[in-house]
Amino acid sequence: MRLRINHLTKRYQRGDSWFDAVRNASFSLDDGALVSMVGRSGSGKTTLLNMVSGLLCPDSGEILVDGINLFSMDDKKRSDFRNEKIGYIQQGRSLLGNLTALDNVRLPFHLQRRSGDSLQRARGLFADLGVSHLENSYPAELSGGELRRIALARALINAPAIVIADEPTSDLDIDTAHEILELFSRLNAQGVAFLVATHDPELSRCGGMALKMDAGELTKATELLSPFG
Amino acid sequence: MADKKFTLHWLALQNVRRKPYRNLGLAALVGIFSAILFGGSILNSQLGKGLESLSDRLGADVLIVPYGHEQIAKAALLRGEPGTYYMRKEALSRIREFPGVTAATPQFFLASLSASCCAERVQIIGFDPDSDFLIRPWIQNKITQLRDGEVVAGSKIRAGAGEEIFFFETTYRVAAKMDATGLGLDTSIFMPLSALYALMRDNPDIVRQIDSPEQYISSVAVKIDPALSPRDVGNAVMRAYAIEYNLDLIVAETIVSETARRLHTLSAAVYWIAAGVWALAFLVISLIFSVTVSERKHELSVYRLLGAQRSWLARLLQWEAFFICAGGALAGILAASCVVFPFSALIFTSLKLPYLGVSGLMAAGHALSVLAIAGVSGPLACLNTVWSVTRFDVYNTLREGE
Numbered sequence: 001m002r003l004r005i006n007h008l009t010k011r012y013q014r015g016d017s018w019f020d021a022v023r024n025a026s027f028s029l030d031d032g033a034l035v036s037m038v039g040r041s042g043s044g045k046t047t048l049l050n051m052v053s054g055l056l057c058p059d060s061g062e063i064l065v066d067g068i069n070l071f072s073m074d075d076k077k078r079s080d081f082r083n084e085k086i087g088y089i090q091q092g093r094s095l096l097g098n099l100t101a102l103d104n105v106r107l108p109f110h111l112q113r114r115s116g117d118s119l120q121r122a123r124g125l126f127a128d129l130g131v132s133h134l135e136n137s138y139p140a141e142l143s144g145g146e147l148r149r150i151a152l153a154r155a156l157i158n159a160p161a162i163v164i165a166d167e168p169t170s171d172l173d174i175d176t177a178h179e180i181l182e183l184f185s186r187l188n189a190q191g192v193a194f195l196v197a198t199h200d201p202e203l204s205r206c207g208g209m210a211l212k213m214d215a216g217e218l219t220k221a222t223e224l225l226s227p228f229g
Numbered sequence: 230m231a232d233k234k235f236t237l238h239w240l241a242l243q244n245v246r247r248k249p250y251r252n253l254g255l256a257a258l259v260g261i262f263s264a265i266l267f268g269g270s271i272l273n274s275q276l277g278k279g280l281e282s283l284s285d286r287l288g289a290d291v292l293i294v295p296y297g298h299e300q301i302a303k304a305a306l307l308r309g310e311p312g313t314y315y316m317r318k319e320a321l322s323r324i325r326e327f328p329g330v331t332a333a334t335p336q337f338f339l340a341s342l343s344a345s346c347c348a349e350r351v352q353i354i355g356f357d358p359d360s361d362f363l364i365r366p367w368i369q370n371k372i373t374q375l376r377d378g379e380v381v382a383g384s385k386i387r388a389g390a391g392e393e394i395f396f397f398e399t400t401y402r403v404a405a406k407m408d409a410t411g412l413g414l415d416t417s418i419f420m421p422l423s424a425l426y427a428l429m430r431d432n433p434d435i436v437r438q439i440d441s442p443e444q445y446i447s448s449v450a451v452k453i454d455p456a457l458s459p460r461d462v463g464n465a466v467m468r469a470y471a472i473e474y475n476l477d478l479i480v481a482e483t484i485v486s487e488t489a490r491r492l493h494t495l496s497a498a499v500y501w502i503a504a505g506v507w508a509l510a511f512l513v514i515s516l517i518f519s520v521t522v523s524e525r526k527h528e529l530s531v532y533r534l535l536g537a538q539r540s541w542l543a544r545l546l547q548w549e550a551f552f553i554c555a556g557g558a559l560a561g562i563l564a565a566s567c568v569v570f571p572f573s574a575l576i577f578t579s580l581k582l583p584y585l586g587v588s589g590l591m592a593a594g595h596a597l598s599v600l601a602i603a604g605v606s607g608p609l610a611c612l613n614t615v616w617s618v619t620r621f622d623v624y625n626t627l628r629e630g631e
Contacts, residue, residue: 055534076538083536094531098247103235108535110235118235154535 001066001085001161001193003029003052008061010047021047024061025218027211029162032191034208037218038198044216045197046091049164052195053086054078083111087155087192089165094151095139102126102135105154118157125153129183145176152183162193169200237541241548245556252553255517259557259603260564262503262510267599268565269499274587274595275573276492279412280485288363289450290459292479293324293466299477302448303484306413311340311352315438315445320474327469329454329462334360335446337425339435341396341418351386352417353396355425363450364419368405379404381419394418397432409586422446507606514610518550522611522618529618539619546615547608554607555600562596 008025011018022044029035039045050056052063054070063070065081073081082088095104102122109118126132129149139147148168155163165184169177177200188194194208212219245252294302298314305312318335325333337355356364358374368381375381380394380401388394388403395401401420409415420428429435429442439445451466453459463478470476522529532542569576573586587595 053534076540079533079536079538079541081536082534086536088534090531090534094534096528096531098244098528103243106235107240111532111535111537111541 001031002064003162004064005029005052006062006064008048008051008058008063010044010051010056011059020044020216022051022058022218023216025216026061027209027218027220029193029195031161031193032188033193034188034196035194035211036196036198036208037211037213038200039213040199043199043213044218045199045213046166047216048213048218049166049195049197053088053164054082080112083108084158085161087158087160087163089148089151089155089163089168091166091170093139093147095142095147095154097139100136100138101131101142101150104139104150105157108154109157121157122153125156129153144171145173145179148172148176148180149183152180156187156192160192162195163187165194165196167198168196169198237544238548241545242552244545245549245552251521255514255553256557256560258510258513258517259554259607260561262506263558263561263599263603264565265499265506265561266503266602267562267595268569269503270595270599271565271569271587271592272573272576273496273499274591276495278587280489280492288366290453290481291451291463291466292481293320293449293451293463294447294477294479296471296475296477299479302479304413305338305352306484310413311338311350313338313340313436313438314447315436316447316476317474318444318446320470320476321446321449323470323474324449324451324466327462327466329457329465330451331454332360332362332452333449334362335422336363336448336450337422337442337445338447339425339429351396352413353425354417354419355422356419357422362452364407367408367410367414375404375421375424377424378402379420381405381407383407383415383417383419384409385415386418397428397435399428507602511606511610514550514554514607515613518611519614522546522614526618542619543615546611546618550607550611551604554603558600558603561603562599566592 005025005027008022009020010022012021025048027035037045037048047056051058054063054073057071065085070078070081095101096107099107102119105122105125106118109116109121123132123135126135129152131146131149131153134142134146134150137146139150142150152163152168155165163184168184169180172180184194184196188208197213209220292302292306293316295314295316298312301310301312301314304310315337321333321335324330334357336357339353339355341351341353354364358365364381378399378401380403382388382390382394382403382405384407386394386403386406390403390406392403393400394403396418401418407414407419426443436442451463453462459482460480463480467476467478471478529542532545533539537545
């Protein structure tokens with residue numbers, strides 16, 4: 001899948017004045033790519049990620065999914081796109097408290113009619129991510145690192161083309177953050193594309209293309225040869 | 230297959246189950262509404278059947294009773310309150326011969342002090358098997374005639390056919406049981422007039438108001454030519470004999486219409502209350518649902534983020550509303566059943582209305598109707614909330630939750 005982001009702009013009103021949360025942002029993302037986006041909190045990273053996932057409509061610009069404008073699609077098609085092509089790891093706690101870790105991971109599989117065994121798939125992911133012992137735990141019982149791994153498993157359940165991760169290590173200790181990055185690295189090596197937003201400069205040195213977001217302005221920072229070092 | 234459980238209904242049920250306190254208030258409200266509606270409709274059906282039975286089973290067009298005993302006679306007929314009142318027997322032959330009267334049959338009422346069947350006094354009714362048209366049509370196992378020492382028992386008398394019953398120092402065999410009528414007949418015991426007179430001859434202390442019981446009867450049930458007005462013929466009888474024999478008139482139609490009027494008032498009250506509670510429940514469900522769903526915006530945003538369509542989210546919320554309301558309704562129906570079925574007799578005795586029990590099928594029908602109303606009300610009440618909540622700004626909600 002090829003994703004082209006062309007001249008995206010999103011404006012918000014604050015008091016009497018308007019400001020650009022994202023201004024004229026453009027980049028592209030191909031299969032197996034790794035794009036990290038660094039910037040301070042409030043610089044517009046999450047706004048951009050939400051537009052890329054089709055949750056937030058831009059004021060101008062377009063996002064082309066294999067040549068088709070994402071925002072010309074109706075709610076059903078855009079939801080299908082999010083469900084099939086995107087695995088989203090949200091900032092903070094994003095698991096549903098009513099469901100066990102296993103059911104949280106299986107949920108996206110069942111939001112559409114699919115054949116196959118979500119249980120087997122989910123258990124495979126739990127094993128890969130080393131959290132098989134957490135299957136029946138509820139989110140309230142899990143630590144930050146465990147929650148992030150479960151969220152990653154949920155993002156991967158439908159074998160997406162792109163994993164979008166918003167500040168995936170923001171509230172983790174150094175060791176756990178490193179483990180999560182290693183997981184990203186392993187999955188990227190298997191062909192999963194990553195778009196990762198972070199304010200942690202360490203993460204931007206992980207490899208791939210690094211973008212910098214500053215007050216809504218997106219610039220290409222550097223392109224590293226070796227993803228995740 | 231573990232995969233089978235992962236349906237929209239299962240997820241909705243899981244959401245309801247995992248937040249019991251959030252949903253308990255809503256379910257309780259629906260439960261109260263359902264209990265009133267179910268209890269009210271069962272009571273109404275019981276009254277309706279009682280009224281049907283009343284008009285079917287009074288059998289007579291007019292009743293002639295001793296003057297001043299009209300209300301006591303009605304109480305005996307409708308509620309089985311034992312009453313003893315007497316008039317001279319000669320009136321019977323005069324009434325029979327009166328133009329427009331097609332049949333007339335006498336009855337003699339006696340109240341037992343105690344009987345082996347019952348905790349309270351029972352009405353013993355002597356009837357004339359030759360002219361009777363009130364009792365015989367409703368005897369369950371048709372018998373041609375009662376032998377000496379045999380009686381017919383009303384449906385609520387505890388002794389069954391073939392069993393023995395003891396009153397006035399005498400043991401009687403229950404030859405047959407009456408069908409349930411919902412009237413005072415259900416708590417009465419019937420025996421031929423001749424046997425009752427013989428009993429009173431042997432026990433002179435039973436009836437002290439009259440010296441020679443065989444010269445007396447308590448009432449005359451009269452059938453009138455269908456071409457004539459029962460009230461007109463009854464009034465003509467009164468004009469002719471009321472003073473001479475000290476008589477009073479009860480027109481059956483009046484009893485039925487009086488009872489029907491009271492039933493109508495009661496039914497209307499029950500349904501108005503149910504409608505009021507339903508309207509209130511509808512509003513409160515709508516309000517509470519709106520508040521609880523607003524609190525869940527972050528959770529609902531996660532569903533959207535994972536690729537749930539708006540219509541899927543709407544169905545999820547409506548299933549949740551359905552489960553809460555159906556659960557509440559089920560609890561309400563059970564609670565109402567615990568009150569209505571065991572205490573019907575008490576309720577209707579205090580309301581002074583005839584009633585008949587409803588069949589299991591009819592009760593199940595009422596329960597299903599209430600379940601359906603409650604089940605539909607929940608999703609309907611939250612329609613507006615569902616509409617707005619599926620159109621909220623997911624991006625901002627997710628950001629607020631961070």
